[in-house]
Structures are given as structure tokens and as C-alpha cells.
Amino acid sequence: MKSQLLVLALLAILMAIASAKKVRYDNYKVFKIRTQNLEQQKWIENLASGSKNFNLWHSGKGEVHLMVNPQKLIFLQNYTRSFNMPLDVMVSNVQSLIDAEQTSKAADDLNDFGWTRYYPLSAIETFLDDILAKYPEVTSHIDIGTSFEGRKIRGIKISYKEGNPGIFIESNIHAREWITSATATWLINELLTSEDANVRKLAENHDWYIVPVLNVDGFVYSHETDRMWRKTRQPVEGSNCIGADANRNYNSHWLESGGASTNPCDETYGGAQPFSESEVKGLADYVTSIKERINIFLAFHSYSQFLLTPYGWTKDPPTNFEDLMAVAKAYSDAVLTLPYKTSYTYGTTADLLYFASGAANDWAYSEQDIQLSYTIEFRDTGRYGFILPPIQILPHCEDTLAGLLALVEKADELGYLQLKYT
């Protein structure tokens, strides 16, 4: 009895230590700030630049979402008022959202993988192992290399037959975007288990390459320490700030057009050089090695409900812009027919968000000649932002499947699924 008490006391201490090291966001608010031009958008971005008190959740044309330390509330209100920028509260207490997201975890066991909660990396890896063991004929392991902190980056290939066109999915490059890996694992399961005729065709007539968590270090950090972490975890020489924005680190017009930051303390820091982040280099090397086999490249992100086509670094439209838009429209229209009525907007990154350079979709399009290449920003539009409640995971996955079915059908109709290899 005494030893049991001792164990319980030790456990309580360990849990206290674990929760003590977690970053808390009590009374942090997220504001929607309406901006009239790029200059105003930049003012808000500059407020967040290198700041611990302000954190950008979304920065797009006409609208910026900013998380604010409660101590800086009055400052922000005065600042936005002086520049005549209207302000609405989107999230009144970020910590409450995080707490609500965590409590739903207790309900089921880590060993029973499903899509009613968000899982840590270890559970996602076990899920992949189980899938590989259960479907050895049609699945194989993809090795993307090793992260800065030494973790294996894993993916899975699903192939039912030779000679299929390929679809590549990069997911959770931004650590805090948990809905992306939840969707990627759901999709893997769906492609292997669904009995729906349309899904069977989608699964069996295409080769799927899916990397559920690319930024493994950041993802673990977002689970264990800071729910709002976005970047990688590689220290930056000469700076106290850690990590780069991996989706500004691809070697394609890197740091051009002001589409990424040179300040290591910024959320969009592009890294010391292109491919400075081993996670990005690993993914790029793998895609390069099989690029003839890839017809469609998709990067899963959240949030905003956007399908973003190239380019991010310039406002010039890509050569097959009309087709890119037609395929995006097919996705958006299909999602809208579901009862959830989730509305996706589409266009080039540079048009919808202003500039973002060194991103995966531009790299896949420009450097790997993958003609259909998109960033998909998942649910929602800001009510919960990155902390999408677990109850929305499954409805969101249904959205994604409906979108993908339509996207692939349209791509085929427009001739994009022809084999590029012999």
C-alpha cells in the first residue's frame, strides 16, 4: 500500500513537471484585423515580427489574424484604431481551446487509433507499422530521411498495380497544423478499407505517396511543449530563436519578392540557405528521385479553406493557370455539395495571401515539373484556427475525400494523369 502511494505521488510529481514545462496561453486572444492594402497588412506582420507578444495565425489579402498576449491588448486596440483598421475577437481565450482539445483525449486509448482525437507522433508511427503489416501486398515504407533531432521521417506508398499515375501528399510541415496529419492518416486508412466503388477506383488506379508528418521535431514539440509551434527545431547560428519555416525553405525562388523572412525570430524565417532544414531536403530528394511518377503534388496545411496554386513568389500566372483553376474549382464545388457546406476559395498564393516564396507547391511545379501542384489550407476560417476541435476531424476528412475525388477526376479529364515514364 505504501509503495502504491509512493508511485502515485511520483506520478503526480512527474505530471506536474510535464505540465509545468508546457507553454500556456491563458487569456491570449486572436483578433481578426481587416486591412485595406498591403501596407496595412505589413504593419500587422511587423508587429508580430520577432515578438513573443504577438503571433500571426493568418495573413491574407484584406484580413490578418493575430494572437495577442493579454498584456498587449490595449496597445493593439490603440494601434489598430490609430490606423483605422477594424478589429474583431475571433478567439477569446486560446488556452480554453487548447484545454478543450486535450480533454477529449482521455476518452479513448492510444492503442486504438481513430479520428476522434489528435495523436502524438509515436501513435501515428504505430498506425503506419500496423498498416504496413496488414497490407503488405499493396503498401510499402517510404524513407524521407532523418530530422534535425534524429527522428525518422516516414511515409507510405500505396500501389495496387503497375503503371498508375502518382499523387504525392506532403503533410504537417507546419507543426501546429494537426488536422493535416489526422487527415493524411484517415486517407491512408480509407484508401485501403473503403468499399465505395468510387473510392476503390481512386485508390487502385493511382499510386499514393503520403507523408503524414514531415516536420516530426516540430510536431513532437507542439504536443509536448508549445501547442502553437510552427517551425522546425534546428537552432540558428547567431540567434536565440529556433527553427525555420520549412515551407519557405525549398530551393525555388528562395527568399524572393519578400515572400519569406530573413529574421530567425520570425514565423516565416526562410532558413540560412535553401534546404538548410534536413526535413525539407529529405522530402525534396525523395520527390526528385521519383518525379516522373508524380502527376499531382498536394501539400496539406491549415487553416483558411484555400486551394492555392503556384505561384507564391510572383503574381505572374503559371502557364497552365486555367487548368489549375478548373481542377481547384472541381475540388471546391464537390466539397460544397456535402451537408457541412464548407466553402473553399482558390487562386494563386500570391493573389490570395500576397507573397510566399520557397514553398513546396512552387518547388514541385517549377523545379520538378509536376503540373498540378497545390497547397490546401484546411478548415476552418478562424473560429478555432489551428485548434480545430476533434469532433470536426471526421467531417473534415469527408470534405477532403469528396474534394480529392473531384480533383482527380477533373485532372484526368484535362489529360494530367498520362504516364510520364515508360
Ligand SMILES: [Zn+2]
Ligand atoms: Zn501551414
